[in-house]
Amino acid sequence: MDKVMTTPEPTGERIRSYLKDGKRFDGRNLLGFRRITIDKDVSKKAEGSVRVKIGKTEVVVGVKLDVSVPYADSPNKGNLMVTAEMLPLSSQRFESGPPKFDAIELGRVTDRGIRESKFIELEKLCIKEGEKVWTVFIDVYSINDDGNLMDAATIGAIAALKIAKIPKYDEESGKVLYGELSEMDVPLSDSMPIAVSVHKVGDSLIVDPTRQEEDLSECRVTLTNHDGAISSLQKSESKELEIEEMKKIFDISEEVSRKILKEIENNLK
Amino acid sequence: MSEKFKRSDGRAIDELRPVEARVGVVPNADGSAMYRSGDTIAIAAVYGPKKMHPQHQQDPSRGQLRCDYNMLSFSVSERIKPGKNRRAMEISEITKWALEPVLLLDKYPNQVIDVFIDIIQADAGTRCAGINAASLALAHAGVPMKNMVSSIAVGKLDKTLVVDLTKEEEDYEEGEGPTDIPISMTHDGKITHMQLDGKINAEQLKEAVDLAKGACEKIYEIQKKALKDAVDFGGEEK
Amino acid sequence: MERKVVIPGEVIAEGEDYLPGENTEKRDGKIVSLRYGLAEEQNNLVKVIALSGVYAPRRGNIVVGKVENITQNGWIIDIGTAESAFLSINEVPRYVNKDAMEEVFDIDDMIIAKIWSIGKRGIDLSIKSRDLGRIDNGMIFKINPNTVPRVIGREGSMIKIIKDGTGCNIDVAQNGFVIIEGENVDDEVFAKKVIDKITEKPFVSGLTERVTKFLEENKK
Numbered sequence: 001m002d003k004v005m006t007t008p009e010p011t012g013e014r015i016r017s018y019l020k021d022g023k024r025f026d027g028r029n030l031l032g033f034r035r036i037t038i039d040k041d042v043s044k045k046a047e048g049s050v051r052v053k054i055g056k057t058e059v060v061v062g063v064k065l066d067v068s069v070p071y072a073d074s075p076n077k078g079n080l081m082v083t084a085e086m087l088p089l090s091s092q093r094f095e096s097g098p099p100k101f102d103a104i105e106l107g108r109v110t111d112r113g114i115r116e117s118k119f120i121e122l123e124k125l126c127i128k129e130g131e132k133v134w135t136v137f138i139d140v141y142s143i144n145d146d147g148n149l150m151d152a153a154t155i156g157a158i159a160a161l162k163i164a165k166i167p168k169y170d171e172e173s174g175k176v177l178y179g180e181l182s183e184m185d186v187p188l189s190d191s192m193p194i195a196v197s198v199h200k201v202g203d204s205l206i207v208d209p210t211r212q213e214e215d216l217s218e219c220r221v222t223l224t225n226h227d228g229a230i231s232s233l234q235k236s237e238s239k240e241l242e243i244e245e246m247k248k249i250f251d252i253s254e255e256v257s258r259k260i261l262k263e264i265e266n267n268l269k
Numbered sequence: 270m271s272e273k274f275k276r277s278d279g280r281a282i283d284e285l286r287p288v289e290a291r292v293g294v295v296p297n298a299d300g301s302a303m304y305r306s307g308d309t310i311a312i313a314a315v316y317g318p319k320k321m322h323p324q325h326q327q328d329p330s331r332g333q334l335r336c337d338y339n340m341l342s343f344s345v346s347e348r349i350k351p352g353k354n355r356r357a358m359e360i361s362e363i364t365k366w367a368l369e370p371v372l373l374l375d376k377y378p379n380q381v382i383d384v385f386i387d388i389i390q391a392d393a394g395t396r397c398a399g400i401n402a403a404s405l406a407l408a409h410a411g412v413p414m415k416n417m418v419s420s421i422a423v424g425k426l427d428k429t430l431v432v433d434l435t436k437e438e439e440d441y442e443e444g445e446g447p448t449d450i451p452i453s454m455t456h457d458g459k460i461t462h463m464q465l466d467g468k469i470n471a472e473q474l475k476e477a478v479d480l481a482k483g484a485c486e487k488i489y490e491i492q493k494k495a496l497k498d499a500v501d502f503g504g505e506e507k
Numbered sequence: 508m509e510r511k512v513v514i515p516g517e518v519i520a521e522g523e524d525y526l527p528g529e530n531t532e533k534r535d536g537k538i539v540s541l542r543y544g545l546a547e548e549q550n551n552l553v554k555v556i557a558l559s560g561v562y563a564p565r566r567g568n569i570v571v572g573k574v575e576n577i578t579q580n581g582w583i584i585d586i587g588t589a590e591s592a593f594l595s596i597n598e599v600p601r602y603v604n605k606d607a608m609e610e611v612f613d614i615d616d617m618i619i620a621k622i623w624s625i626g627k628r629g630i631d632l633s634i635k636s637r638d639l640g641r642i643d644n645g646m647i648f649k650i651n652p653n654t655v656p657r658v659i660g661r662e663g664s665m666i667k668i669i670k671d672g673t674g675c676n677i678d679v680a681q682n683g684f685v686i687i688e689g690e691n692v693d694d695e696v697f698a699k700k701v702i703d704k705i706t707e708k709p710f711v712s713g714l715t716e717r718v719t720k721f722l723e724e725n726k727k
Contacts, residue, residue, distance in 0.1 A: 005573055005585060005587065005649075008573065008617045008642075008647045009615060009616075009617065010617060010642055010643065010644060010645055010646065010647055011646050011647045011648060014646050014692050014695065017692065018692045018696075021692075023692075025696050025699065042389065042390070043310075043341065043343055043344055043389050043390040044308060044390055045343060045344055045345050045346050045390060045391065046343035046344075049343060056296050060341065060389060062341065062342065062343030062344075063343070064342065064343045064348040066347075066348060083342075083351055085351055087339070087385065087387060088337065088383070088385050089295060089298070089301075089312065089313075089314040089385035089386075089387055090295060090297060090314070091297050092297065092298075092316050096337055096385075098352075137342070137343075137348055139341065139342040139343055139348075139351065141341055141387070143294075143295060143312070144295050144296055144297050145297060146296070146297070178346035178347065179346060212648075299559065299560070299561060300559060317561065317589075318561060318589060319561070319589050320589040320590075320591075371515070371516075373541060377589070379589070380589045408514055408515050408542075408543045409543060409559060410559055410560060411542060411543060411544070411557045411558065411559035411560025411561075411653070412542075412560070413515070413530070413541045413542050414515035414516065414541065414542070415515065415516060415541065416515055416516030417514060417515055417516055455516070456516050457516070492514075493514050493517070496512070496514045496543055497512045497514070500512045500545075500558065500710055501708045501710065501711055502710055502711060502712055503708060503711035503712050503713070
């Protein structure tokens with residue numbers, strides 16, 4: 001494995017002590033997010049695609065649809081499949097080969113946030129009960145990692161879903177006519193799931209860490225919020241949290257998710 | 270060559286699709302670039318030279334080049350399963366062969382230069398776009414090179430030679446059908462990569478090579494501009 | 508000759524008068540660039556100053572690295588090069604107890620050292636000079652090593668402006684590490700901002716004036 005230097009300790013000490021004073025190197029406060037920009041239609045062969053940048057962190061997300069057989073336990077519902085790849089192109093720390101745990105977790109946490117919030121109305125994606133339904137594929141790729149790929153992935157996934165159109169389907173031949181998009185949107189509910197990861201760095205809780213800050217994160221809790229409800233949560237890393245800290249994290253994620261929601265809506269206008 | 274031949278997008282037979290090139294698109298990398306030809310978009314990032322791992326692959330006499338070509342799952346109409354397939358593995362190796370001749374690797378014993386190419390959107394000519402992006406990214410990374418490499422797909426549609434095929438042209442069905450000839454060249458006109466699928470006679474294939482040379486010269490100018498534009502002298506100074 | 512960006516394979520000068528310098532070669536009587544960079548000519552010697560690329564170690568360079576491992580007679584240091592660097596106990600100007608080497612430098616410690624030799628087996632470091640050794644204090648961060656000469660400036664002129672303007676002590680190592688030590692973190696963050704400004708556009712014209720102006724405008 002290639003050795004890549006993580007944030008050196010004398011710098012880490014300063015980051016932690018600065019956070020205690022409520023400050024960060026780039027001028028943000030502890031709950032401040034970097035600027036989010038979303039470019040639409042970055043890959044035309046996808047039914048919906050976006051590029052999301054959070055500061056220098058960048059992901060590309062595409063939505064593809066295909067017709068397939070429903071699962072036996074949900075014969076009248078469409079399928080959802082989310083995968084994430086941490087491309088070796090995007091950081092010296094990522095390697096080629098089978099996906100490592102970080103990439104698997106990135107895909108799974110993104111998947112659960114979207115699935116559990118019922119953002120996609122999967123029952124409306126049924127073509128013929130028990131036989132044919134639409135499968136929605138959401139694929140997330142990292143392009144540059146400067147921290148917080150986790151939140152970038154969900155933002156990208158919901159933005160790509162928002163602009164995606166269902167392709168035409170020829171019932172007779174059973175073929176999807178790619179490139180011929182219907183005017184039909186992917187059926188979505190109003191409850192847009194927003195993932196917010198809260199990190200514990202030293203004694204402080206912060207959101208949207210840079211790579212340098214994420215190196216120092218001892219614990220991450222990712223929550224997906226929508227309409228004042230929490231639909232998924234994952235605590236990562238083997239570091240314990242006080243009950244009070246965890247409760248504070250719930251409030252932080254709710255507060256921050258509202259701000260992100262506004263930014264996404266502005267970006268998609 | 271037939272003068273009457275009409276391309277579906279109205280281009281002249283030796284006309285490239287609209288091209289865009291930019292370096293520095295992946296800030297984490299030692300060098301990076303984006304190359305777009307029409308609806309085909311490739312990005313490339315270079316890491317290194319750095320120590321070769323695993324150790325048993327080290328070459329004490331010179332450095333090595335490793336290329337990794339990958340298409341994003343949604344870059345084509347029918348979603349590709351993420352992960353390596355045989356086609357991607359072959360193109361990765363072809364890309365290495367196309368680029369390695371210009372690199373001065375003697376200075377880097379036991380080291381490796383990694384080139385990662387990702388196709389964001391595909392409309393034919395992805396290996397050529399990938400090679401053009403990779404050549405730019407290698408230069409941008411400060412890797413010592415004898416020259417730049419430029420790459421183009423020449424095609425024969427029925428009996429007519431054209432440059433820079435689109436997917437629609439690759440699927441051309443009339444007459445003798447399509448022949449696809451991707452070629453990569455150094456700026457001083459040496460061929461580092463060539464492939465062919467289809468049917469063509471030797472005389473016309475010679476013409477195809479000459480046509481590729483002309484197209485590669487245009488691509489070289491675009492690559493040169495992208496690298497020169499990346500240095501900001503600011504203000505009035507040029 | 509005007510300062511000019513060149514790319515690999517580009518002809519920089521033609522004619523028998525010119526000699527090929529760093530990052531160039533002579534091809535059919537022409538001086539050709541072997542690297543992306545800025546072409547310069549002095550007394551008919553043509554060279555290309557690299558704009559990018561990983562750090563190339565040179566004898567005499569001051570570098571910053573992280574202790575990666577401890578061996579029987581020294582420390583393996585990661586200085587961001589492909590070859591590993593070694594600091595022998597003989598190059599430490601004090602007594603070292605071989606049974607407690609980690610008391611001198613432990614794994615993950617950051618040190619500042621000098622390259623005293625580069626051989627087939629690797630890079631040898633020394634800390635037998637003033638101001639070398641473990642970095643216990645200061646903000647450490649990495650910049651593109653090719654921009655180090657711009658941050659330091661001619662005969663240290665640029666770094667002096669930044670030191671005076673921020674009240675911080677600043678060391679810039681050749682392998683692209685910067686160490687900033689100030690009275691408080693605010694001052695250090697300010698100094699870092701100034702350096703980031705230089706490394707973002709290192710070849711912009713009137714850099715000194717721009718930096719001076721930035722220091723004045725952003726001072727508390």
